[in-house]
Each structure stands twice: as C-alpha cells, then as structure tokens.
Amino acid sequence: MATVNPQWNAIANLVSVKLDENNYLLWKSQLCSAMYSQDLLRYVDGSSTPPPEKLNVNSTEINPEYIKWKCSDQLALSWILSTVSESILTQIISYDTAREAWVALANAHASHLNI
Incomplete structure (x- = not known):
C-alpha cells in the first residue's frame, strides 16, 4: 500500500486545473x-494489479493485501474524481478502479490530440 503523506488532501493545491474538454494534457x-x-501513479498506469481478494479459493476471509491495494486504488480514484469538471465526472462516475477511470479519460480525450 502507498504510504500517503498527511498532506494528500491538498490535491487541489497540486493540480491547479480541473479536467474539461480542452485541457487534458x-x-x-x-x-x-x-x-x-x-x-x-502505479494504480493508474497499470503496473499495480490487485492481489487475490480472498486468502484462498475455499475461504471467505478477505486477503489483507487486497484491502491495502483497494484502499490505495480508491485514493487514486478519488484524486481523479476530485480533479475533473462536473461534466467529465458524469462520464466516469461508474468506474470502480482508478485504472478504469484513467483509461476511459485517456480514450475520450487523448485520441483527438494525436498523441
């Protein structure tokens, strides 16, 4: 799990713009x-994949490593959701992971930038 600096909630100070139709880059x-x-960043770039949710196939016990991964992923997702305009938010609000939201935004916005 990412060790998050206590000032993580200062994301608004680190990202000065909210994503809209014209400022993706x-x-x-x-x-x-x-x-x-x-x-x-690894939660959005695809380099961090979730560990198994359960400790083993026959168990209902949740894997503690999965919980740690999920918490960090949800923090990354919350950063994405809190730095997009309301019109963009409605397009990604249904995604469950940071990676899903990130890929959707890249597909929607980067494709017309010829990058």
Missing part, C-alpha cells in the same frame, strides 16, 4: 506528478 501532467510523489 495540462491536467494529466499535473495529476501524474502529484500521483508519482505519493506512490499512486
């Missing part, structure tokens, strides 16, 4: 830097 650059500084 600016928003992405700022958010990536902030996420990297808190070891959260």
